[in-house]
Amino acid sequence: MDICILGTGYVGLATGACLADIGNNVICADIDEGKIMHLNNGRIPIYEPGLEDLIRKNQGNNKITFTTDIHKAIHNSKIVFIAVGTPPDKDGSADLTFVLQAARDIAASLNDYKIIVAKSTVPVGTTNKIKEIITQNKKNDISFSIVSNPEFLKEGSAIKDIFEGDRIIIGAEDPKAIELMKKLYEPLNIPIHVTDIVSAELIKYASNAFLATKISFINEIANICEKVGADVVEVAKGMGMDKRIGLDFLKAGIGYGGSCFPKDVKAIAATARQHGYKFRIIEAVMEVNQIQRERITEKILALIDTIEKPTVGLLGLAFKPNTDDLREAPSLYVIEKLIEKGITVKAYDPIANEKAKEIFPQIEYCQNAYDACKDADVLSIITDWEEFASLDLNKVRSLMKTPAIVDARNIFEPEQITGMGFNYVSVGR
Numbered sequence: 001m002d003i004c005i006l007g008t009g010y011v012g013l014a015t016g017a018c019l020a021d022i023g024n025n026v027i028c029a030d031i032d033e034g035k036i037m038h039l040n041n042g043r044i045p046i047y048e049p050g051l052e053d054l055i056r057k058n059q060g061n062n063k064i065t066f067t068t069d070i071h072k073a074i075h076n077s078k079i080v081f082i083a084v085g086t087p088p089d090k091d092g093s094a095d096l097t098f099v100l101q102a103a104r105d106i107a108a109s110l111n112d113y114k115i116i117v118a119k120s121t122v123p124v125g126t127t128n129k130i131k132e133i134i135t136q137n138k139k140n141d142i143s144f145s146i147v148s149n150p151e152f153l154k155e156g157s158a159i160k161d162i163f164e165g166d167r168i169i170i171g172a173e174d175p176k177a178i179e180l181m182k183k184l185y186e187p188l189n190i191p192i193h194v195t196d197i198v199s200a201e202l203i204k205y206a207s208n209a210f211l212a213t214k215i216s217f218i219n220e221i222a223n224i225c226e227k228v229g230a231d232v233v234e235v236a237k238g239m240g241m242d243k244r245i246g247l248d249f250l251k252a253g254i255g256y257g258g259s260c261f262p263k264d265v266k267a268i269a270a271t272a273r274q275h276g277y278k279f280r281i282i283e284a285v286m287e288v289n290q291i292q293r294e295r296i297t298e299k300i301l302a303l304i305d306t307i308e309k310p311t312v313g314l315l316g317l318a319f320k321p322n323t324d325d326l327r328e329a330p331s332l333y334v335i336e337k338l339i340e341k342g343i344t345v346k347a348y349d350p351i352a353n354e355k356a357k358e359i360f361p362q363i364e365y366c367q368n369a370y371d372a373c374k375d376a377d378v379l380s381i382i383t384d385w386e387e388f389a390s391l392d393l394n395k396v397r398s399l400m401k402t403p404a405i406v407d408a409r410n411i412f413e414p415e416q417i418t419g420m421g422f423n424y425v426s427v428g429r
Contacts, residue, residue, distance in 0.1 A: 001024050001025070001078050001079060001180075001183075001184055002024070002025050002027075002077045002078045002079070003016070003019055003024045003026045003027070003077055003078070004026075004027050004028075004076070004077035004079070004080045005019075005026060005081045005083050006029055006073075006074075006080065006081065006082050006083060006102045006105070006106075007029075007030060007082070007083040007102070008029075008030040008032070008035055008036070008039060008066065009083065009084070010048070010155065010158070010259065010325075011083045011120065011151050012028060012084075013028065013046065013048075013051060014048065014051060014158040014162060015081060015119060015151065015162065016064055016081075017055045017058060017064060017159075018054070018159060018163060019184070020061075021054055021058055022187040022188065023187065024063065024184070025063060026058075026063060026065070027064075027065050027066075027067060027073040027076065028066050028067075029067050029069065029070045029073035029074075031070070036066045036067060039055075039066040040066050042055075042056055042059070046324070046325075047323060047324040047351050048156070048158050048159070048322075048323065049156065049159070049322055050159040050160075051158070051159060070105050070109070071105070071109045074105065074106055074110070074114075075109050075111050077114065078115065079114065079117060079184065080106055080114055080115070080117065081117045082099060082102045082103070082106075082116070082118050082119060082120055083120055083151075084098035084120055085098050085120070086098070086120050086121055086122055086263070087263070088262075088263045091270060093270035093271070093274070094123050094126075094270075096123075096126060096129075099120055099122060099126060099130065100129070100130070100133060102130075103116075103129075103130040103133040104133060107134040107136075107137035107139075108137065108138075108139070110139070110140070110144060113142065113144060114145075115144070115181065116130065116145065116147065117147045117148075117149045117181075118130060118146070118147065118149065118201075119149055121150060121205070121263075121264060121267075123201070123271050124198055124201045124271055125198070125201070126201065127146055127148040127171070127197045127201060128197060131146040134146075145174040145177035146172070146174075147171065147172045147197075148169075148170075149170055149171070149181065149200070150169055150200060150201065152165060152166070152167075152169075152207065155260075155319075155323040156321060156322030156323045157322070162188070164190075165188070166190075166191070167190065167191050167192070167193055168185050168190050168192045168193070169200050169203050170182070170192060170200065171195050171199060172197065173197065178194055182194075205264050205267060206268070208261055208264040208265065209264065209265050209282055209285070212256050212282075212289070213281060213285050214248075214249040214250060215255065215261075215289070216256075216284070216289050218232065218236055218250045218251065220288055221236075221252070222427050222428025223295070225428040225429065226429075230428075231428070231429045232252045232410075232428025233428075233429060235428075236252065251409075253292075253384075253409045253410065254292055254293060254296045254330040254334075254409070254427070255289040255292035256289055257319030257330050258319040258328055258329070259325060259327045261328075262289075262327075262328040265285060265286055266286070269282045292330075293330050293334065294333075296330070296334065296380070296408045297333065297337045297338070299425050300334070300338070300378055300406050301341070303377070303378045303402075303404045303423065303425065304377050304378055307377050307402070310344070310377040310378070311343070311344040311346060311375055311376050311377050311401065312338055312343055312344070312345055312346070312376060312379075313346045313348075313372040313376035313378070314331060314334065314335070314345060314346070314348070314379075314380050314382050315347075315369055315372055315380070315381045315385070316349055316381060316385055316409075317347055317349035317353065317383065318349055318351060318352040319383070320383065321384055321385045321386065323352075324351040324354075324355055325352075326352055326356060326359065330382060330408070331347075331356075331382045331383065334382060335347070335360050335363060339360070345360075345363040345364065346363070346365075346371070346376060347363055347366065348365070348366040348367070348369050350385055369387065369391055370391075370395060373395075373399040374399045374400075375400070376400050376402075377400070377401050377402045378405070379396065379400060379404070379406070380408060381405070381407045381409050381411055381412075382408050383409070384409035389411045393416075393417070393420055394420070397422065402423075403421055403423065404422065404423040404424075404425075405424050407424065408426075410427055410428075410429065412424070414429055
């Protein structure tokens with residue numbers, strides 16, 4: 001099929017590359033001339049394992065192209081995906097500026113029947129608002145169908161999530177659109193759930209809100225474990241053996257971050273408030289997540305309380321491994337608080353150093369984990385990159401000024417670390 005993707009961000013690029021790889025002709029369009037120029041020159045603006053190779057492969061096969069000519073991209077496509085950003089507004093609700101502009105662009109470019117697909121994460125009612133804008137602004141009597149098709153991508157495994165996802169949600173009313181969307185996704189051989197548009201929109205928010213709830217819940221359990229002397233790893237393992245609960249997202253730590261959970265949790269809470277309802281559980285989830293960052297920072301500060309001019313080494317800056325995404329990353333809160341107290345900060349992330357420099361140019365960025373350990377009074381693991389779990393701990397201890405570790409991701413075993421002479425603080429153990 002001939003596909004247009006409006007927006008070349010994380011969702012747009014991953015979706016476009018995968019749809020091209022299963023045989024479709026994909027045009028990715030964006031108003032950002034610099035981004036399109038880089039993409040046409042083979043430079044990918046985000047880090048996502050496997051994405052660069054997939055794009056280059058399908059550029060070579062002429063299955064995916066990039067353009068700033070939005071009108072032409074829409075004009076030449078049968079299915080138009082809206083995959084633009086929906087950043088949080090001041091009140092936590094989603095900012096729909098880019099989505100609504102995309103709807104106006106589609107209206108101006110409608111030349112024959114098309115399926116308009118809302119792929120961006122949007123609040124309940126937005127897909128129908130897109131339909132209204134196109135209906136009101138189109139220049140002719142050409143028909144179109146509207147579909148809500150939310151994405152369920154995890155940064156760091158987006159390609160795998162598209163090719164091997166748990167489900168595809170299609171929210172639509174038009175049988176023709178439903179059948180074409182089923183045909184589009186048929187090569188993936190993934191279960192498809194067809195529902196109404198409003199339910200499809202809410203499925204996305206409800207899913208992320210529930211997963212964020214699991215994270216905040218296990219962090220609360222971790223805090224209780226510290227009070228009573230239990231081990232949260234063992235507690236989570238025992239809980240997760242219950243098939244009704246499952247072990248996924250029951251890993252205690254510094255809390256959730258990134259582009260999805262914080263934004264989507266705020267948005268569903270805002271949607272509830274707008275309809276006269278207080279989503280009490282989710283309000284608490286957000287509060288717990290913020291407190292968890294504060295608790296980790298307090299643990300770091302407690303270990304350097306009596307040290308004059310202390311240095312803190314941080315391992316990991318991205319909100320999770322296998323991405324360079326710093327949006328709502330817990331590391332940003334920790335760094336900000338340490339800087340406020342005049343503490344010297346050394347940091348290392350395998351991918352995200354350069355992006356972090358744009359936010360905190362005043363801290364020292366290291367070329368490897370051992371450089372971040374050198375002369376540090378405390379070392380804190382903020383992101384659980386795989387390479388950190390295999391560090392030579394004897395070398396780490398020899399490099400540090402004071403052998404103290406705050407493990408915000410529980411990547412080490414307490415007995416091993418303390419047995420090596422470290423003052424070791426983790427989460428819920």
